[in-house]
Amino acid sequence: MEPLLVHPEPPPPNLTQALDRAGYPWLAAGGLDAADRLEPDEGWAGAVVCAEDRPEEAFAACRALRKRDVPLSPLLLIVTHERLAELELREDLFDDFCLAPLQPAELEARLKHLFWRTGTGTRPELIEYGQLVLNLETYQAAIDSRPLDLTYMEYELLKFLATHPGKVFTRETLLSRVWGYEYYGGARTVDVHIRRLRAKLTEEHAHLIQTVRSVGYRFGQSRWGI
Amino acid sequence: MEPLLVHPEPPPPNLTQALDRAGYPWLAAGGLDAADRLEPDEGWAGAVVCAEDRPEEAFAACRALRKRDVPLSPLLLIVTHERLAELELREDLFDDFCLAPLQPAELEARLKHLFWRTGTGTRPELIEYGQLVLNLETYQAAIDSRPLDLTYMEYELLKFLATHPGKVFTRETLLSRVWGYEYYGGARTVDVHIRRLRAKLTEEHAHLIQTVRSVGYRFGQSRWGI
DNA sequence: ACGTCCATGAACGGTGTGTGAACGACGGGG
DNA sequence: CCCCGTCGTTCACACACCGTTCATGGACGT
Numbered sequence: 001m002e003p004l005l006v007h008p009e010p011p012p013p014n015l016t017q018a019l020d021r022a023g024y025p026w027l028a029a030g031g032l033d034a035a036d037r038l039e040p041d042e043g044w045a046g047a048v049v050c051a052e053d054r055p056e057e058a059f060a061a062c063r064a065l066r067k068r069d070v071p072l073s074p075l076l077l078i079v080t081h082e083r084l085a086e087l088e089l090r091e092d093l094f095d096d097f098c099l100a101p102l103q104p105a106e107l108e109a110r111l112k113h114l115f116w117r118t119g120t121g122t123r124p125e126l127i128e129y130g131q132l133v134l135n136l137e138t139y140q141a142a143i144d145s146r147p148l149d150l151t152y153m154e155y156e157l158l159k160f161l162a163t164h165p166g167k168v169f170t171r172e173t174l175l176s177r178v179w180g181y182e183y184y185g186g187a188r189t190v191d192v193h194i195r196r197l198r199a200k201l202t203e204e205h206a207h208l209i210q211t212v213r214s215v216g217y218r219f220g221q222s223r224w225g226i
Numbered sequence: 227m228e229p230l231l232v233h234p235e236p237p238p239p240n241l242t243q244a245l246d247r248a249g250y251p252w253l254a255a256g257g258l259d260a261a262d263r264l265e266p267d268e269g270w271a272g273a274v275v276c277a278e279d280r281p282e283e284a285f286a287a288c289r290a291l292r293k294r295d296v297p298l299s300p301l302l303l304i305v306t307h308e309r310l311a312e313l314e315l316r317e318d319l320f321d322d323f324c325l326a327p328l329q330p331a332e333l334e335a336r337l338k339h340l341f342w343r344t345g346t347g348t349r350p351e352l353i354e355y356g357q358l359v360l361n362l363e364t365y366q367a368a369i370d371s372r373p374l375d376l377t378y379m380e381y382e383l384l385k386f387l388a389t390h391p392g393k394v395f396t397r398e399t400l401l402s403r404v405w406g407y408e409y410y411g412g413a414r415t416v417d418v419h420i421r422r423l424r425a426k427l428t429e430e431h432a433h434l435i436q437t438v439r440s441v442g443y444r445f446g447q448s449r450w451g452i
Numbered sequence: 453a454c455g456t457c458c459a460t461g462a463a464c465g466g467t468g469t470g471t472g473a474a475c476g477a478c479g480g481g482g
Numbered sequence: 483c484c485c486c487g488t489c490g491t492t493c494a495c496a497c498a499c500c501g502t503t504c505a506t507g508g509a510c511g512t
Contacts (some may be wrong), residue, residue, distance in 0.1 A: 008337045010390055084331045091342040096322070105310045106325055116317040138395045139438045151500060188458090189502055195459065213510070214457065259469090377489060415491055419469065439499075440468065470502080475492075479496075482485080 002045040003027045005035055005072060007061045008054070014080065015050055018088050018104035024111065034062040035072070039156040043070065046114070050078040052100045055086065074114045078102060129220055130210065132201075153178075157193050158219075161209065165220035168212050190217070203205055228271040229253045231261055231298060231451070233287045241276055241304065244330035250337060258290040261298070269296065272340070276304040278326045281312065290318040300340045304328060316405065318389060355388050355446055358427075358434065359438050374426055379404075387435065387445035396442040417445070 004019065009030035012055070017025050020187055027195055028047070029035040035044075041129040051058035060192050065072040077094035079087065087097065098107055127134040133142045139155060142150040150158065151166040158177045161169070169177075180190075210218045230245065235256035245252050252274070255261040272320040272409070273291055277284035302422075303320035305313065313323065322340050324333055353360040358369045365381060367374040376384065386404045387395070395403075397413040420443055424432040436444045 016247045081329065081331065084335045088337050088338065091339050095343070096341070097335070099325075099329070102308065103325070105307060106241075109310045109323070110316065111315050113317050113323070117321070135392075138444060139441055150440075153501065171271075186502070188504085191458065192460090192502075211458070282506070379490065413492085417472095418471070418491075437469070456509105456511085460507080461503105462503090463504085465501105467501090468497105468499085470497085471495085473493085473495105475485090475490105477490085478488085480485105480487090482483105 002040055002042045005029050005038075005044045005047040005065070007049040007058065007065075009034065009048065010052055012052060012102075014102050015048065017109075018107045020047070020104055020106040021104055022111065031061070032068070035065060035068075044072055046111075046118075047072045047075045048073065048078065048111075049094070050100075051081055051194065052078060055079070055083050059086075059090060059093060062090075066093060067224060074105075074118045076110060076114060127159065127162050129165055130208070131205065132162065134159055134162060136162070143201060143205055150197075152201060153193060154197055157190075158197055161217070161219035166218065168216050168218040170216040173216070227251060227265055228268045231255055231264075231270045231273040231291070233273065233275040233284065233291075234397065235260065236279065238276055238328075240328050241274065241333075242329055243332045245274070247330055248334040248337065258286070258294070261291060261294075270298055272300045272302070272337075272344075273298045274304065274337075275307060275320070276326075278304060278306055281305070281309050285312075285316060285319060288316075300344045302333075302336060302340060315390070315399075326416065334371045354389050355391055356434070357431065358388065360385055360388060368429055369427060376423075376426060379419060379424070380423055383416075384423055384445075387443070391446035394438050394444045396441050399442070400448060 001024070003025040004027075006015065006026045006028045009028040011026075011028045016026065024045075028067065029038050048057050049062050049065075062075060062077065065075065066180050074095040075093070077087075078100055079097055079099040080100045084099075087094075094207075095118070096110050098110055125135065125136040131144045134155075135141070136159070141150050141155060141158065156176070157178050160174070171190040173188070174190050175187065193212075194209055198209055201208060208220060212218055227250070229251040230253075232241065232245070232252045232254045233256070237252075237254045237255040241253075248251065250271075253264050255264050261273075275284050275288050275291075275452065287301065288301060291301065300321040301319070302327050303313075303323040305323055306326045310325075313320075321344070322336050324336055351362045357370045360381075361367070362385070365378075367376050367381060367384065383400065383404050386400070397416040400416050401413065420435055424435055427434060434446055438444055
């Protein structure tokens, strides 16, 4: 996803923390020139302008960002309760606003709704490890940007492993956590699924799943670098 | 000015006080029938739905108000901090939201901005995905510029799927979000509607709706953007 | 070198899904 | 008021897929 432009520079820590927590990439830009200079090739996904400290400067920034050749949109404004009245006659400077002090959950919900209604679409939940990407929304997996055709159990198994990279799981643990019930006999079932996963991961990436003899399986590199 | 529709009936006192203070006329309506019965000749100016006490009922009210012949808009939702997460997948039910406990100044600012942006800004009443076009105003669908003859439920199902392209939905989710009520048995109902949709989409575009085995259905391709 | 553990291939059985058809509720027209 | 067409729902059946199991051979460690 393209980054959000954040104003001012440096941005308030609670804002950047909330953005990080929500998983939105961002870049701080103090002025219009910085906004142009830092702009990625794909353009900005939107902007978040904090008018908590120096509101007049923030409003000026909004106006400048809106007057670009490609006006920055959507634009979310963060404003204190005392300054609410000043939003009048400035309706065109922002698409939504959020009251300070910031509530991370509210910020996330507002960004989500903002992106939805402006048609940019929302950011899918992803699990990434190296070239491997798991899209939790679409139940799709890809490696080297090429989609993997995984069955349901293969996907669930890989998702569980990839969410705990480096950690070794016994077959019993995998059976109870992935399959979800206590299992009597049949620990070899895991082996077969591991093997099919390795096959579909291409020989090049088969080493992503390693066998730990007489213990179980591990995904990714060990934290000790082996 | 035309009155605002307020839900529920009776509305919370702090909400009505804030509306009075801001100078917005309003009428409380508990259900869809009351909304129709009390509607002035000039129509509603918009709606304010409070989901503070009985959120499920409030969401149902939003859905009903949006499904009228002339969907109620703009619609402002009042929701508690704890319920923020439940707004996901319900983005189409409201145009803006406001956190409870209510701050009169914030409510006033949001209503003002809401009316400003719905007055000037035009919301596209079209959903497009590839060659597929859904006209939300006329309840018509077309693919390859050829009209599709969809029934009501088929249209609603396709609209919901196309609004969240790439995302996988279980049958239970579809039943609760599209059909709109809790369902006992009959998950196969979804299958049949999916099949008829695929048939009407022409074999050429039937792949727009994909089945994810033992999970559910997905519309369109996934977005692989980071 | 032996035993344990694991990879490999193939085959079985179950479950989920597509498909066709029919039932029943609802609404419009004769 | 009845008939009939439409549409949503349900049921039965068949098939493809996929999870599971088994048998076998090889790899690793003691």
